[in-house]
Amino acid sequence: MNRRTDNGTLWPVAARWEDLVAIIEARALARTFTGRKGREKTEVVAVAGVDLSVDEGEIVGFLGPNGAGKTTTLRMLTTLLRPTSGTATVAGFDVARDPVEVRQRIGYVSQSGSTSPEARAGEEVVDHGLLYGISKAQAEARGRELFEQLDLDGLWERQPKAMSGGQRRRLDIAMGLVHDPSLVFLDEPTTGLDPQARANLWEHIADLRDKRGRTVFLTTHYLDEADALCDRILVIDQGMIVASNTPDALKREVSGDLIMLELVDPSRAGDAAERLKAAGSTEPEIDGASVQARVPGAGSVLAGLLRSLDSVGVELASIDVRRPTLDDVFLTVTGRSLREGA
Amino acid sequence: MTTTPTASAVTTATGKRRSSFWHDTFVIFRRQFRLAVRNPAWVIIGLLQPVLYLVLFGPLLEPLAGAIGAENAYTFFVPGLLVQLGIFGAFFAGFSLISEWRSGVVEAERVTPASRTALLVGRVLRDVVQLFVQGVVLIVLSFAFGLRASPGGLLLGLLIVVLLGVACASASNALALTTKSEDVMAPLINSIALPVLLLSGILLPISARSGAPDWLVTLSDFMPTKYIVNAVRDAFASDFTTANVLWGVLWTIGLTALAVWAGTRTFRRENS
Incomplete structure (x- = not known):
């Protein structure tokens, strides 16, 4: 905070x-x-x-x-x-x-x-x-x-x-x-x-x-x-x-917000990833039914993303947004986690 | 982006007076003195040591006085004890600086605008005051045992010892800030102090008259403290114009200047 x-x-x-x-x-x-x-x-x-x-x-x-x-x-x-x-x-x-x-x-x-x-x-x-x-x-x-x-x-x-x-x-x-x-x-x-x-x-x-x-x-x-x-x-x-x-x-500027989607149907993961990218995210990571990617500001993206997922019929089990921590920042700029060193 | 801070940015609300060397020295001294007086154990231990020598070793010297070429065993013996007090007592002064360094006091003082020499001299003054009090107590007590000396001789002798104390306390503080470890410093001091003690003829004189072999006499001639002990002895005997007094005083002044310089350097140095 x-x-x-x-x-x-x-x-x-x-x-x-x-x-x-x-x-x-x-x-x-x-x-x-x-x-x-x-x-x-x-x-x-x-x-x-x-x-x-x-x-x-x-x-x-x-x-x-x-x-x-x-x-x-x-x-x-x-x-x-x-x-x-x-x-x-x-x-x-x-x-x-x-x-x-x-x-x-x-x-x-x-x-x-x-x-x-x-x-x-x-x-x-x-x-x-x-x-x-x-x-x-x-x-x-x-x-x-x-x-x-x-x-x-x-x-x-x-x-x-x-x-x-x-x-x-x-x-x-x-x-x-x-x-x-x-x-x-x-x-x-x-x-x-x-x-x-x-x-x-x-x-x-x-x-x-x-x-x-x-x-x-x-x-x-x-x-x-x-x-x-x-x-x-x-x-x-x-x-x-x-x-x-x-x-x-x-x-x-260093990492952006992490959007994590949990799909009802894992076979739709590719479509979900495509919609995420269209919303301006980084390359999404897909792991079974979960798809996640970072966007610069989740707040302005989320409403549009939900609509677009809905329009192609991708059903969500859950959606989660995680704000980046300074540890993410540290990891990005130094390639190491601060917690390991501390 | 380089902008010069305005006057208001750098002036503190309290307004200030640049601190001076004597002011800073006094502040440091008073703080040290207060701490020492509150914990008098060290003062008492420091005082007890020469008193024990006087009481337990002095009587053995009385019958030997003639053999070592002294009319009065105590006029011969007490100067040695005083020098020993000046060397040993002051050499251990640095130990308190190590614990001060560890608790961050030295760094906190170094970040103030106070004079670096004042940080050393204020501490050394505390040791000198302690040494002076111990010396006076020892002399007064020695009179009860049979010491006889002129006031001028006592004064000169005490002055030399106090100056020697300044040198040793400064050296000890410099050593403390350099080693920063009691475990390193204790054996170091012992390995310096013991040969100094033995070769200066503090307890028994090292001379052909006292039956010392030539090599030992030659070796002891290289020990500055031998001249200092002899100078204090001559002063007590009211022989003020001897070569001993001259060399002793010169050595004391030289050692003091060197040690204060070295001590100030360690306070100025960055990794202290």
Whole structure:
């Protein structure tokens, strides 16, 4: 389900085209790691050359299997890793030339956490704010406000080791937001959380944009997460971006809806396939009494298809339409299922 | 599609002040100090070790004082203990950094605009404060055992030890961020620290007078910490103008500069 249609508030597309402002802009961004295998020097290409552009106010998902280059790209965009080649401008500054300016303007929530288990949650947040150069009073006020918004009330004095996984992750998000950045990077934000905590965190992430107008760039290897949260998805595989669009458009342009017909009389399968093709489908697959094929948009085709089947006397036992999933998209663009890799 | 973000796009609502080295160092130090004070087990263990040496090993040295060329066994022995404290205590400082790295704290700090040197120096300051307190406790206790030294000598000796602590704590932090594993670091530190301990003449002097064979004396001449121990000994004996003091101070400053440089590099490095 797409979040935008989900909550009924279509994000203002018109405004987006007028004040199109790229907050992340990467060109041919690449990173090669040199290692050693025995005596030989080996080069591992983690990111082969990424071009991407993220506008202000977007929630963009970086989707790919483990090892596809998601985290490496993210670490380059957050100045933790220098690109081997290519350029990236984040929040108006070049990541290689002005890393300090970039750091000042972005928030980063890593997979591995950000607090000492023995420390007190509130103190960690305030200290983190101080490192961004905001005053103690500001950091404290902002921290308490974030605790309230992220359902961490009453946990200011709590040690992270005494918190649940979901609470700790929300504390990490509070750490990443204490200096009020306009752009937030989240690396695999819900990995390792139980379903309830995940759904809860999704709401908080959506609020970052919906209520606070922040730009969110997140990596994930969960299809449902990308589908539920993101305005736009960048699919990365083997260090390259292989697809980029809204979840709906990706599904539409890459595969289309699957129409599955179950016939009463298997001998009429050929006629049914012919009618399907006439309605603009892909080459139908026939398996006994069942015939299936993909069409760009089932909604506009279905009524005509039923009439035409009826006119040639093909009787249907059942008809089923399946919307494509992101897994179908992934399978189409990479030739592999994401689920196998995850 | 290349557009430059407007000012509003990059300015956060809070408005900000660029953080500075000393400010960042203080923030890191205060955080580390708070964590250390809340878990004083390590401070106590660190303190207990030299006290045990003083109580259980010191008395054995008293009758030997003449043989090793010292008028006062404790004026000879306590400087060695102090240097040992500076080396060993500080060398183990890196272990806490490994667990911090594992819980993501190091990365979270590296993504802030804070000075990379501050990330190291703030931590090292915590170790230095701890070392200073331990050193003072040890000296005060030693006076009860019979140590005699001038205030100036004590001050210089303590200063050298604290500086050595900076060097060792920096090296330990650099090692921690490079190995990222207690299992690698523990044997590594032991294999460095044990020869250093034995060859610096920390417990017993290595010299022809103390009956050491020539090859051992030559070998120990290559150990910078030997000069540092001797410098602290001379300082305690109020001999401020000896070659020992000069070399000891130079070595300490050199090692400190090298270790802080190496430590900062590891915090700056990408895969930390």
